[in-house]
Amino acid sequence: MTDKVFEKAITKQFEFDEEVASVFDDMLNRSVPFYKEMQRLTINFALNFLEENDKVYDLGCSTASTLIELSKHSHSKLDLIGIDNSEAMINRAKKKAKAFGVDIKLINDDLDNISYENAKLILSNYTLQFIRPLQREKLVKKIYNNLRNEGIFIFSEKVISSNKILDKQYIDEYYEFKKTQGYSEFEIAQKREALENVLVPYTEEENKKMILDVGFDHCETLFKWVNFATFIAIKK
Numbered sequence: 001m002t003d004k005v006f007e008k009a010i011t012k013q014f015e016f017d018e019e020v021a022s023v024f025d026d027m028l029n030r031s032v033p034f035y036k037e038m039q040r041l042t043i044n045f046a047l048n049f050l051e052e053n054d055k056v057y058d059l060g061c062s063t064a065s066t067l068i069e070l071s072k073h074s075h076s077k078l079d080l081i082g083i084d085n086s087e088a089m090i091n092r093a094k095k096k097a098k099a100f101g102v103d104i105k106l107i108n109d110d111l112d113n114i115s116y117e118n119a120k121l122i123l124s125n126y127t128l129q130f131i132r133p134l135q136r137e138k139l140v141k142k143i144y145n146n147l148r149n150e151g152i153f154i155f156s157e158k159v160i161s162s163n164k165i166l167d168k169q170y171i172d173e174y175y176e177f178k179k180t181q182g183y184s185e186f187e188i189a190q191k192r193e194a195l196e197n198v199l200v201p202y203t204e205e206e207n208k209k210m211i212l213d214v215g216f217d218h219c220e221t222l223f224k225w226v227n228f229a230t231f232i233a234i235k236k
């Protein structure tokens with residue numbers, strides 16, 4: 001279904017509710033530049049590190065697109081677990097996984113309430129940005145603690161620039177992208193307002209610092225388009 005969520009005047013902050021979930025795959029494809037390429041890279045790099053029966057968690061899995069693609073491309077049997085606190089997203093994820101014949105454990109809960117023990121790989125694309133900064137640091141520490149030695153964390157985030165002039169250019173460039181995807185200036189402005197204080201982006205450097213501060217041995221940028229970045233972090 002096509003995303004028309006912000007064609008009408010907004011009455012509340014952005015939420016991953018039934019209305020958003022029903023158009024989410026289209027929303028993400030049209031709102032995140034190179035989303036499909038980012039997903040392809042996430043999967044290819046993930047597969048380099050995975051072996052038979054490894055445990056893989058997707059934190060904020062939404063409709064389970066990434067886990068379904070990972071499963072389709074893996075030659076080994078993997079233990080796939082997706083977590084999302086939006087019931088509407090998890091319901092869609094369950095239907096999609098069934099339709100694709102993919103075995104994924106899908107859990108409708110807050111990321112705080114679940115242990116990701118013994119994970120070889122943790123994925124989290126465009127989810128940390130929705131976690132309050134204090135909680136975010138705690139969650140990243142938990143991710144580190146739950147990963148096995150030599151475990152991998154791949155995550156993507158909307159990012160800002162610490163340079164005010166460049167940051168304004170980032171935003172302008174991103175809104176130009178949204179226009180090319182068929183969003184009107186009204187829809188863009190409405191969504192911007194709805195996301196205010198809900199999506200809290202860090203700079204690329206702040207993201208890397210947060211990762212290294214909790215103990216990861218290595219963190220680097222795998223992919224970046226202006227204000228969207230994908231990172232890979234390795235635990236020793």
Ligand SMILES: C[S@@+](CC[C@H](N)C(=O)[O-])C[C@H]1O[C@@H](n2cnc3c(N)ncnc32)[C@H](O)[C@@H]1O
Pocket residue numbers: 016028059060061062063064065066083084085086089109110111112124125126127130131
């Ligand atoms: C932008 S979407 C993620 C997109 C998805 N990773 C993908 O690539 O298709 C963010 C997701 O995180 C979920 N989320 C946000 N905060 C959460 C929390 N505290 N616990 C669990 N899920 C959360 C939302 O419900 C939403 O589905």
Ligand SMILES: O=C(O)C(=O)C[C@]1(C(=O)O)C=C[C@@H](O)C=C1
Pocket residue numbers: 027028031032126158191192195199
């Ligand atoms: O920042 C925006 O305007 C976006 O649309 C980005 C973004 C994201 O990065 O998650 C925000 C909410 C939706 O989940 C889809 C895309």
